[in-house]
Amino acid sequence: MTRIMEARAIHKSYGLVKVLENVDFDLEDGEAHVVIGPNGAGKTTLFRCLSGETRINSGTITLAGDDVTQLAGWERVQRGIGRSFQVARIFPMMSAFENLIVAIETRERKDKGLWSSFGHIAPRHAVMDEAERLVLELGLEDTRDESAGTLSHGDKKRLELAMSLALRPQILMLDEPTAGMSPSDRAEAVRLVSQVRERYGLTLLLTEHDMEVVFGLATRLTVLHHGEIIASGEPHEVRADARVREVYLGQH
Ligand SMILES: Nc1ncnc2c1ncn2[C@@H]1O[C@H](COP(=O)(O)OP(=O)(O)OP(=O)(O)O)[C@@H](O)[C@H]1O
Ligand SMILES: [Mg+2]
Structure with a gap:
């Protein structure tokens, strides 16, 4: 090891x-x-x-x-x-799915050395696909489009885990x-x-x-x-x- x-x-x-x-x-x-x-x-x-x-x-x-x-x-x-x-700070007004998009885009910016978040990086297919995959893997299908702030405690923890993983x-x-x-x-x-x-x-x-x-x-x-x-x-x-x-x- x-x-x-x-x-x-x-x-x-x-x-x-x-x-x-x-x-x-x-x-x-x-x-x-x-x-x-x-x-x-x-x-x-x-x-x-x-x-x-x-x-x-x-x-x-x-x-x-x-x-x-x-x-x-x-x-x-x-x-x-x-x-x-x-x-993985959750944005309560955004849906679980949108939160995942933000987490993935944060990683993308980081990988590109862009720490600022000026403007909006249009969700590309790869970002969308990855977010969908995380939804499936972490069992967020039913809560995908609900505001993150209204999720149950367990679902919030799941979303947090998904967002942490998005940062790889x-x-x-x-x-x-x-x-x-x-x-x-x-x-x-x-x-x-x-x-x-x-x-x-x-x-x-x-x-x-x-x-x-x-x-x-x-x-x-x-x-x-x-x-x-x-x-x-x-x-x-x-x-x-x-x-x-x-x-x-x-x-x-
Ligand atoms: N920011 C802080 N300022 C002053 N004292 C602190 C601070 N954070 C922790 N402490 C003190 O340090 C000690 C250890 O706290 P800590 O939160 O690390 O314990 P823990 O093992 O995580 O406990 P728990 O199982 O309850 O989460 C405690 O006595 C706590 O009061
Ligand atoms: Mg503790």
Whole structure:
């Protein structure tokens, strides 16, 4: 396996509150790496540090061997990081389909080095076809023409996922993708995420509280507790770890 992301000795504080302490974190190409830990453990903060949404106090982060510690979030997006709710803002007044068109056109502009969005890029056949394909793949047929703002929670998550995929990231980061879903929507989301992961050859990095989702998706698990990594490894190893059972799984 190739290591595509490497974080070393990350420290992150908000004011006097130390949130991450001396965190080392690796992401291998093609894995589905799930970060778990109790509420307030620092999972979302770790994501924000890795995606460049917030700066770290000390430490280094590399992507494919390049030091990106000083790069802004959008520059890391250019290097293949896709973070669902950051890169895929949904426009509530537009239909699900139109939102997809916007996401695809954003990627096209990016590929052409056109970051400004002056004027309107007429939807070409290729863009339309790709949007239709995403609609099918993510089960958005019934909600295709509905205003995105009126979609159910589950459909909104599906649309977000479709929009993230439209940007063709190498690494897809999902922070609690099944939060607020019913058990059946959850099972469906797991199926969908596994499917797109395989089809697009994605490396997945996600946080999740639901243990069925965690063990349904993870090829590797990392446990954060009070801002420190207390275990990392294959799901069965982490599950058997005494400290993990004590501080986390033991609660359930
Ligand atoms: N912007 C911020 N300013 C100040 N403190 C923050 C900020 N973001 C997070 N924190 C604090 O950092 C700690 C970790 O928060 P974080 O959101 O990373 O935890 P989490 O593991 O994602 O929790 P959850 O499972 O509830 O999503 C918490 O104590 C939180 O209050
Ligand atoms: Mg969180």
